[in-house]
Amino acid sequence: SASRLRDICRRSGHLSHSRRLQAFGVDLMLLILDIDETLVYASDTKLDRHEDFTCPPYYIYKRPGLEAFVADMQQHFEIAVWTSSSELYAQTVISHIFPVDYPLAFVWARSRCVKRFNELTYEYNYIKDLKKVKKRGYDLAQVLMVDDSSEKLSRNYGNHISIRPFNGDIDDIELELLARYLRQLESVANVRTIEKRHWRAKIVTAGRTMG
Numbered sequence: 231s232a233s234r235l236r237d238i239c240r241r242s243g244h245l246s247h248s249r250r251l252q253a254f255g256v257d258l259m260l261l262i263l264d265i266d267e268t269l270v271y272a273s274d275t276k277l278d279r280h281e282d283f284t285c286p287p288y289y290i291y292k293r294p295g296l297e298a299f300v301a302d303m304q305q306h307f308e309i310a311v312w313t314s315s316s317e318l319y320a321q322t323v324i325s326h327i328f329p330v331d332y333p334l335a336f337v338w339a340r341s342r343c344v345k346r347f348n349e350l351t352y353e354y355n356y357i358k359d360l361k362k363v364k365k366r367g368y369d370l371a372q373v374l375m376v377d378d379s380s381e382k383l384s385r386n387y388g389n390h391i392s393i394r395p396f397n398g399d400i401d402d403i404e405l406e407l408l409a410r411y412l413r414q415l416e417s418v419a420n421v422r423t424i425e426k427r428h429w430r431a432k433i434v435t436a437g438r439t440m441g
Contacts, residue, residue, distance in 0.1 A: 259416055260335065260368050261307035264377040265323055266315060267395040269293055277398050285322045292327060293396045295405040300328060302409050306416045310335040312375070314343050314356035336366075355381060360389055371420040376408065388422030391429065407433045 266272055272288040281289035303309055309332075313320050317339040324337060343356035358377070364370055370389060378395040380387070391411075394404050411429045418424060 257372065258306075258308040259418075259421070260310060260363070260373045261303060261412065262310045262312050262363070262373065262375045264375075264379075264393075265311060265313040265320060267378045267397065268376060268393055269296055269327060269396075270323060271396050271398045273398065279400070283326045285319055290323065290326070291398045293405055294400060294402050295409075296327060299405040299409055300332065303412065304332065306413060307374075308335050309333070310337070312336075312338040312342065312358055314340050314358070316340055338362075357381075371422060374412070374415065374421055391426050394430075404430075410437075 263269060270282075270293060271291045272285070273291070274287055274289075276289050277291060279291075282292045283290050300309070311320065311324060311334060320337060320339040324334075328334065340356055342358075342362060344359050346355050346357055347353075348355050358375065360370055360373060360375065363373060373389050374391055375389050376391045376393055378393050380390060380392055391408070393408060394402075396402055396404065407430055411433050415421060415424065
């Protein structure tokens with residue numbers, strides 16, 4: 231069974247858990263991560279502390295717990311990145327927040343988004359349409375997308391996990407909570423059937439009960 235293979239893989243070799251699972255023929259759920267205000271905060275002015283790195287003209291601040299989060303998620307999911315920012319910005323940020331040998335399935339930027347004009351705001355919105363992911367052979371029942379903007383996942387609400395926007399708060403614990411929740415979903419047959427809108431409250435309540 232898949233669960234048995236997971237146990238075998240956990241006890242074997244030097245490869246990451248996710249790579250070992252794939253070696254045993256176990257398909258991993260795809261976890262697609264947004265960048266801005268999900269993993270980092272980009273500000274055109276300095277905050278009251280030193281930035282983690284820069285991508286001119288922006289000062290970039292990593293979300294607390296980022297390193298532990300990406301390391302942990304690698305053990306449970308196939309990881310990809312999709313941002314509505316530019317390709318150059320995406321590559322610059324990724325080079326600072328993921329280890330050099332981190333296995334990313336793909337890195338997509340604004341050019342992969344669907345551009346739509348919002349008649350209410352008179353602005354363009356960039357939609358992340360998961361049909362493009364499906365065309366790469368992924369089963370959307372096994373795809374999760376973490377993004378602070380529900381609007382960008384308007385065509386795929388069932389795959390979306392909403393995360394609170396990160397604006398540089400050093401006391402932010404969102405990634406810690408999110409990691410706990412995501413680990414609960416890694417063996418779900420169809421993520422689109424799971425109610426995910428109140429995931430944070432469930433995790434916080436569960437933590438209080440255990441405490």
